[in-house]
Amino acid sequence: MIPTARSRNLAAIQHGHIGEELRQTPFHPRLEALAHANDWYAWSGFKAPHSLYDEELEYFAIRSTAALFDISPMTKYRIEGPGAEAFLNRLTLRDVRKLAPGRVHYTAWCDDEGHVLDDGTLFRLAPDRFRLCSQERHLPWLLDSAVGFDVRITDETEAVAGLALQGPCAYAVLRDAGFDGVEKLRPFQLADFPHAAGTVTISRTGFTGDLGYELFVSADLALSLWDRIWQSGQRNRLRAIGYSALNRARIEAGFIVANADFVTAETALREDRLRLPDEIGLDWMVDLEKPNFNGRHAMMEARRTGSLRHVLVGLEVDGNVAGPLSLIYHRQKREVGIVTAATWSPILKKSIAIASLSRPFGISRNDDLWVEIYVLRELQYQKLMKRVRIVPRPFLKLDRRGANPPGLL
Incomplete structure (x- = not known):
């Protein structure tokens, strides 16, 4: 690990979010225009909607048509280098050697006493490059755990915008948006697709137990990606949703949430x-x-x-x-x-x-x-x-x- 990079990262997180105005995600202008309910909450220091219009209608969009949810506040770490696989295999519960490039798996990581620090998704973007997504922030833990491994860790939460597109019409929306070949993605598989002047990474994953995809793009291309999907989704009654509807769907799917269904080891007071x-x-x-x-x-x-x-x-x-x-x-x-x-x-x-x-x-x-x-x-x-x-x-x-x-x- 490069000491200067570690120092920069630690200095950045020491500022925290207490007392700071909530930040806006790259998709906020589009969400704000749709936010008739004006029902917002704080998600990892970002302004996020509980509901945009009506929780019931948003829930039924997940189960009946298609729903679009901003996952940009989700913590995202890029972990890369010759020692990335060995580091993540030491850190997490599942065998990372079995995770092929272009695949995703759900995993968790614990402290030395075996207590769960968090759960999340691990994306293998290339043989020596990964993206770890989680509910909570873990940069100090990751940096300390990386000592002795030839690996670089970068917090890319703000640099990478994310969208979850979920529901039975999710594939139709992507097809109509011109993402040729997206039908080839199997569950927990990912691929890069051209978008504007760059690329968007699309994975067949989600948090609803339904047909769904997650899309990751550089923050400067976020609004153009939203507009591309939103325009193509109208024929399939695409609806933007907030967390309340997503939470109902994830309970039906039996998925758990850190610091809701269990307390993470770093935040447990008892x-x-x-x-x-x-x-x-x-x-x-x-x-x-x-x-x-x-x-x-x-x-x-x-x-x-x-x-x-x-x-x-x-x-x-x-x-x-x-x-x-x-x-x-x-x-x-x-x-x-x-x-x-x-x-x-x-x-x-x-x-x-x-x-x-x-x-x-x-x-x-x-x-x-x-x-x-x-x-x-x-x-x-x-x-x-x-x-x-x-x-x-x-x-x-x-x-x-x-x-x-x-x-x-």
């Missing part, structure tokens, strides 16, 4: 908030056949001794009232967990939730579980005790997500 991969449903990605990686010994020891304390599960909830951050009880008496995310699914016609339970609940004891929900009715809060059932995730599985070639409506 010992009982730390989580091993096995405790948040990420045990399947722990590859014990590859060389040593961060937290490996701690994970193996927890499995050997049976000291895992938590489990993340999917729930169906009686009734039609969602209850995020509601407590879960056994036999309506003993507190055994908490709902981390919940929604009413219009497709399934059910209330569904993701919850963290204390073992053995969720493993060998799944009977007589209840959730305590408080609802506001006629200006007064009422407590509802609703029965819950543990069910597999994803709650909603759509064949079109993995269809090859992608279908047309």
